[in-house]
Amino acid sequence: MPRRVDRNACLSCGGCAGVCPSLAIRLEYGYRLVVDPERCTDCGLCTVFCPAGAIREA
Amino acid sequence: MQDRYDVVVVGAGPGGSSTARSAAEHGAEVLLLEKRSEIGAPKRCGEGLSVRALAELGIEAHPRWCVNEIWGAKIVAPNGKSLEVRYPEQVGWVIERKMFDKHLAVMAARAGAEVRTRCEVVDVLRRDGGVRGVVVESGGERFEVEADVVVAADGVESKVARWAGINALHRLEDVDSAYQYEMVVELDNSDMLELYFGNSVAPRGYVWVFPKGRDVANVGIGIGGNVAKDTAKAYLDRWISSNPRYRRGSVVEVNAGAVPVGAPLERLVGNGIMLVGDAAHQVNAIHGGGVFEATFAGRIAGRVAAEAVERGDTSEAFLSRYAEEWRSLRGEALNRIYRLRRAIERLSDDDLNFLADVLEAEDVVAFANGERLGKLAKILMRKPHLIMAAKELM
Numbered sequence: 001m002p003r004r005v006d007r008n009a010c011l012s013c014g015g016c017a018g019v020c021p022s023l024a025i026r027l028e029y030g031y032r033l034v035v036d037p038e039r040c041t042d043c044g045l046c047t048v049f050c051p052a053g054a055i056r057e058a
Numbered sequence: 059m060q061d062r063y064d065v066v067v068v069g070a071g072p073g074g075s076s077t078a079r080s081a082a083e084h085g086a087e088v089l090l091l092e093k094r095s096e097i098g099a100p101k102r103c104g105e106g107l108s109v110r111a112l113a114e115l116g117i118e119a120h121p122r123w124c125v126n127e128i129w130g131a132k133i134v135a136p137n138g139k140s141l142e143v144r145y146p147e148q149v150g151w152v153i154e155r156k157m158f159d160k161h162l163a164v165m166a167a168r169a170g171a172e173v174r175t176r177c178e179v180v181d182v183l184r185r186d187g188g189v190r191g192v193v194v195e196s197g198g199e200r201f202e203v204e205a206d207v208v209v210a211a212d213g214v215e216s217k218v219a220r221w222a223g224i225n226a227l228h229r230l231e232d233v234d235s236a237y238q239y240e241m242v243v244e245l246d247n248s249d250m251l252e253l254y255f256g257n258s259v260a261p262r263g264y265v266w267v268f269p270k271g272r273d274v275a276n277v278g279i280g281i282g283g284n285v286a287k288d289t290a291k292a293y294l295d296r297w298i299s300s301n302p303r304y305r306r307g308s309v310v311e312v313n314a315g316a317v318p319v320g321a322p323l324e325r326l327v328g329n330g331i332m333l334v335g336d337a338a339h340q341v342n343a344i345h346g347g348g349v350f351e352a353t354f355a356g357r358i359a360g361r362v363a364a365e366a367v368e369r370g371d372t373s374e375a376f377l378s379r380y381a382e383e384w385r386s387l388r389g390e391a392l393n394r395i396y397r398l399r400r401a402i403e404r405l406s407d408d409d410l411n412f413l414a415d416v417l418e419a420e421d422v423v424a425f426a427n428g429e430r431l432g433k434l435a436k437i438l439m440r441k442p443h444l445i446m447a448a449k450e451l452m
């Protein structure tokens with residue numbers, strides 16, 4: 001299962017994309033976060049990192 | 059936009075704009091691509107920059123981006139004891155990153171680089187063991203742009219380098235989770251940076267108050283996400299609600315961020331590719347300052363990229379000239395500062411209180427710049443349980 005993003009809490013910092021070992025996160029045009037379900041291995045690092053608590057288990 | 063350039067720089071932060079400007083000034087045909095619609099916004103920064111750094115970079119201290127003078131610092135230990143230093147002259151600026159970053163991009167354009175916003179690089183074009191261009195998405199279209207050299211200045215996301223096969227992943231333990239409010243708040247000192255330490259306040263980090271004017275400040279926090287029990291936002295909100303003055307403050311902007319606090323990458327180049335700034339983990343691991351580091355590295359990278367194009371040799375071997383020059387000027391200092399971060403991370407609140415008793419604020423400021431570390435090591439050696447921390451510094 002990929003991660004779920006709470007778009008109201010996400011502030012588009014890009015940090016989750018930087019710690020994602022699977023290159024599964026794209027911050028489209030710098031604002032809109034998208035997790036690629038094909039690539040995500042559900043390791044959870046993005047969730048531990050997120051300063052805003054915006055990315056969680058689906 | 060053409061379908062081929064000498065140099066394509068990805069990301070118009072300070073690192074990318076500085077690289078693009080320098081490459082253009084040295085004669086290369088340069089394209090600078092930024093995926094956001096506004097360069098520098100939203101900011102991901104406390105906006106502190108030293109007077110020395112600005113001078114070293116040769117950037118004018120224009121009032122549009124240099125918005126507040128800093129003359130000293132106040133450092134508060136977990137037990138509330140505070141160390142203060144006020145220098146006889148101005149030592150820093152709080153800048154307006156949105157203006158500053160845009161100015162650097164304007165300078166790149168004036169030097170001859172073509173600058174494009176809302177152009178997102180979504181992949182690289184590969185060649186044997188390297189890169190020969192990028193894949194761009196813009197306005198719903200996808201196209202290829204060829205380049206002799208691609209510069210990965212894409213900040214903490216560091217994806218361009220990873221697409222090219224260079225391991226630029228940020229390890230969770232080497233990146234701080236940050237949250238920040240720009241607040242309108244009553245300040246005691248609008249010309250002092252304030253830093254609050256303590257493992258319950260900010261595990262493996264601190265709360266900062268960087269004044270942008272008489273009654274406006276960036277109030278932020280950086281913590282180690284992997285060692286903290288809660289989100290950076292939750293820690294910062296707790297700190298603010300326990301301070302009546304800040305609790306009453308208004309919020310005019312909110313930011314989140316990722317601060318690389320690891321060692322700079324060993325590998326800064328490949329065939330046809332160079333890494334600059336946060337993407338290369340070129341930051342001060344103690345205070346998280348990366349504006350100077352990215353801009354400084356970019357100047358060297360841009361020049362070497364232009365030289366490589368002119369020689370017709372954009373191999374990893376030639377581009378390594380950038381890595382070597384950068385390492386001799388900044389690499390050693392940043393590695394030393396990284397070791398200091400590793401040492402400090404071992405300290406409990408009691409240890410931090412002990413340091414606040416024996417140190418002066420000037421020492422702390424010097425440590426953050428990688429200076430006087432011998433002195434710190436000696437002090438740590440006085441406590442048997444801190445010998446391991448002291449060894450990190452030797």
Ligand SMILES: Cc1cc2nc3c(=O)[nH]c(=O)nc-3n(C[C@H](O)[C@H](O)[C@H](O)COP(=O)(O)OP(=O)(O)OC[C@H]3O[C@@H](n4cnc5c(N)ncnc54)[C@H](O)[C@@H]3O)c2cc1C
Binds near residue numbers: 097348
């Ligand atoms: C909360 C916080 C506080 C900080 N405080 C300070 C401070 O007080 N002083 C200081 O000096 N430093 C500070 N820093 C660090 C500083 O902000 C960074 O080190 C600096 O911005 C690095 O510059 P850069 O050019 O490498 O990357 P960035 O400034 O991050 O620029 C990278 C650019 O690349 C773009 N990009 C990314 N991917 C793509 C793509 N695929 N295609 C096109 N464009 C792309 C991004 O949108 C971005 O604009 C702080 C950082 C944080 C998070």
Ligand code: SF4
Binds near residue numbers: 014027
């Ligand atoms: S780390 Fe959190 S706030 Fe930052 S981009 Fe990812 S989901 Fe958004």
Ligand code: SF4
Binds near residue numbers: 003021022046
């Ligand atoms: S769970 Fe792991 S693989 Fe999936 S998006 Fe988050 S960091 Fe990437």
